[in-house]
Amino acid sequence: MGSRASGRHTRRPRQTGSSAVRPPKRARTRTPRPHRHVPRAHPAGRAERHLRGLAPGARTQHGHGRRDALRLPGRPHRRCDHRHAAEPRRARLLDGDPPGPARLHPVARPRGSSTPHRLKTVLKESEAVDRPTAQPQAETLVDALLERARGSAADLPLFTALGADGEQIGQLTAAGLLERVRAVTGALRAVAAPGERVIVPALPGLDFHVAFLASLHAGLIAVPVPALHTRAQHRATVRSDRLMSIRRDCAPVAALVSTAEDAEDARHADAGPEPALAWIPVQQPAGVEAVPPAAAASDPTATALLQYTSGSTGDPRGVIVSHANLVANQRALRDRCEIDSETTVVTWLPFFHDMGLCTGVVLPLVSGAAAVSMEPATFVSDPRVWLRAIEAEDDVFAAAPDFAYDLCVQRIPEAERARIDLATWRVAANGAEPVRAATLRRFAEAFRRSFFREEVFSPGYGLAECTLSVTLGQPLFPTPVRHYDRTALAEGKAAPAAPSPDSVELVGCGTAIPGTQVCVVDPETRHPLAERVVGEIWVDAPGNCGGYWGNEAETAKVFGARIEGGIPGTEESYEGSDGGTREGSREASREASREASYVRTGDLGFLDGGELFVTGRLKDLLIIGGENYFPQDLEAVACSAHEAFAHQRAAAWPPAEERDGVAVVIETGERDPEVLAEAVRAAGIAVAKALPAPVSVFAVGRNKVSRTTSGKIRRRACAQQMAAGQLRPLAQWSSR
Numbered sequence: 001m002g003s004r005a006s007g008r009h010t011r012r013p014r015q016t017g018s019s020a021v022r023p024p025k026r027a028r029t030r031t032p033r034p035h036r037h038v039p040r041a042h043p044a045g046r047a048e049r050h051l052r053g054l055a056p057g058a059r060t061q062h063g064h065g066r067r068d069a070l071r072l073p074g075r076p077h078r079r080c081d082h083r084h085a086a087e088p089r090r091a092r093l094l095d096g097d098p099p100g101p102a103r104l105h106p107v108a109r110p111r112g113s114s115t116p117h118r119l120k121t122v123l124k125e126s127e128a129v130d131r132p133t134a135q136p137q138a139e140t141l142v143d144a145l146l147e148r149a150r151g152s153a154a155d156l157p158l159f160t161a162l163g164a165d166g167e168q169i170g171q172l173t174a175a176g177l178l179e180r181v182r183a184v185t186g187a188l189r190a191v192a193a194p195g196e197r198v199i200v201p202a203l204p205g206l207d208f209h210v211a212f213l214a215s216l217h218a219g220l221i222a223v224p225v226p227a228l229h230t231r232a233q234h235r236a237t238v239r240s241d242r243l244m245s246i247r248r249d250c251a252p253v254a255a256l257v258s259t260a261e262d263a264e265d266a267r268h269a270d271a272g273p274e275p276a277l278a279w280i281p282v283q284q285p286a287g288v289e290a291v292p293p294a295a296a297a298s299d300p301t302a303t304a305l306l307q308y309t310s311g312s313t314g315d316p317r318g319v320i321v322s323h324a325n326l327v328a329n330q331r332a333l334r335d336r337c338e339i340d341s342e343t344t345v346v347t348w349l350p351f352f353h354d355m356g357l358c359t360g361v362v363l364p365l366v367s368g369a370a371a372v373s374m375e376p377a378t379f380v381s382d383p384r385v386w387l388r389a390i391e392a393e394d395d396v397f398a399a400a401p402d403f404a405y406d407l408c409v410q411r412i413p414e415a416e417r418a419r420i421d422l423a424t425w426r427v428a429a430n431g432a433e434p435v436r437a438a439t440l441r442r443f444a445e446a447f448r449r450s451f452f453r454e455e456v457f458s459p460g461y462g463l464a465e466c467t468l469s470v471t472l473g474q475p476l477f478p479t480p481v482r483h484y485d486r487t488a489l490a491e492g493k494a495a496p497a498a499p500s501p502d503s504v505e506l507v508g509c510g511t512a513i514p515g516t517q518v519c520v521v522d523p524e525t526r527h528p529l530a531e532r533v534v535g536e537i538w539v540d541a542p543g544n545c546g547g548y549w550g551n552e553a554e555t556a557k558v559f560g561a562r563i564e565g566g567i568p569g570t571e572e573s574y575e576g577s578d579g580g581t582r583e584g585s586r587e588a589s590r591e592a593s594r595e596a597s598y599v600r601t602g603d604l605g606f607l608d609g610g611e612l613f614v615t616g617r618l619k620d621l622l623i624i625g626g627e628n629y630f631p632q633d634l635e636a637v638a639c640s641a642h643e644a645f646a647h648q649r650a651a652a653w654p655p656a657e658e659r660d661g662v663a664v665v666i667e668t669g670e671r672d673p674e675v676l677a678e679a680v681r682a683a684g685i686a687v688a689k690a691l692p693a694p695v696s697v698f699a700v701g702r703n704k705v706s707r708t709t710s711g712k713i714r715r716r717a718c719a720q721q722m723a724a725g726q727l728r729p730l731a732q733w734s735s736r
Contacts, residue, residue, distance in 0.1 A: 219294025
């Protein structure tokens, strides 16, 4: 592949039915155009292109690809020097797409039930559906790798790693990846038997991909964990404590590291009370004998990994994820987003987290897509690297938690945004933490000149106990942003309301992905609830995992839950063609729901027109005066009360000494004592107006609010740290 003068990675070649490679396109001149904003069209899915009469290689009226036709004058030319035989996805400009201010659509309908304004001429209501496509049908991840390594795409880039400046630091084809996986498998088999556990830490470059897949190839159970710092392993840190807890829980026999030197350092550092591990380097010397996959590698029912939960409401627990869970869940995500061999997944998410592992490693293998990755630290240091990697590809799926989109707005100056072209970003998934409408609006407005449109956002909901995805917004359809009465929500009812200080703004997290059923249930009676009634979210899906490792009591509580009674609104679907009675239909509904096995998520929410709205965690719920209040709602109120707290993290909890009160701690970069005093007072008064109880507000420095590895607020940990005096406030205010 050719390299660009900028030093950043080149766009990957595309697979076609022929193995021929088209030579580089000749240079062409550009005709200057008046400086004006040109609304861009979304990269079209196959079904949408068919409706428009566009072939995958269709051209714009100027004979160039869409990216060039839409480029603003003066932008640097960012096309790759070399192109492959397959043309990228293209889409023509749609007539009547106004360049007005970016906005989210507060629609009163489920996503996919109607057509956004810009696609009305090409899509019908019935076409907002999930479309299974002819894609890899392997039943395990190892089989998917073998299938790809033996197919026509064997020598095309599969995984690409970028460095701190966006330069390519590693690339693996399917054939090359399989060769390395087989070499590591041989080393693992010398120290571990099938079914034993192996620690797979976050490793640099593409070493994690090799380590994870080699563990599965050897028939072992992978245990992804954060990066190991072997030279300082015994320092009392949260990360080392978490690792020791995981080792005690699953008793691994081996751990993978990058090099032989790393393995030697780890052996010297690993002198704790736990049994010693066999430390295996991923970078094996050339000529190591390759071995075939273990029988478990092709068994869909075999356990593939233990995904330890983030621990936002307690200690991490190892979720038992089978090969079938991984494949089924990511196939459903593939079909929802129409991901195929023309798609590139661009990610910075940590691979030890379920969202990073599934979207960055599993999804490309089960969909035929390629993936481009970078270290999380690279994104945090310079979010432009992530956006430029998206710009370099033709059809992009990229997922990130809510804070990441805010970070892009904060860290990238306006002048820099105008030089970034996000026209090919088709799916911007938002999950792993509460999705805020304000974040979506800010990002869409800030990057409108970069050809980003708000319909690209696809908020979603998921959890490790269901492998990952449960719901996701239909790509290229408006995100439902709705207001509900605050008082009614406290009583457990979602009553639509006009925007006002007395209403709560919530973002819809989409409908259930294919093959998944979501039900909102009364956690006490286990009876299903009607729409717009708040209850616990239960999930029945092929991605539902097998339980918690070595914890039968918690497994019985969470997995395999049964609903008492039929699901509201489903009676009609169980009426037979023979015109069965209404009573018979209700009985069929009750019987079907009794047979279904659900995962109790512990999350609270409600359904509105089939769209899932998440309101909080059951364990975090604040019960004041007999009514329910959600901590993230109070945190949002506090952060919006003063500019010193804008776009900051906060945690709310009931202090032990005040059963009906609430404490709120908020991060801030402000240090002026007078400004801080004004800020905590404003936040305290705002929260006090939202609930009838004593309020205490504490301002702390940035990065002081405890979070999980996925960025979720650890409210209980914050309460413990505040009680122990470990969180020293910069300012405080109390209504007492």
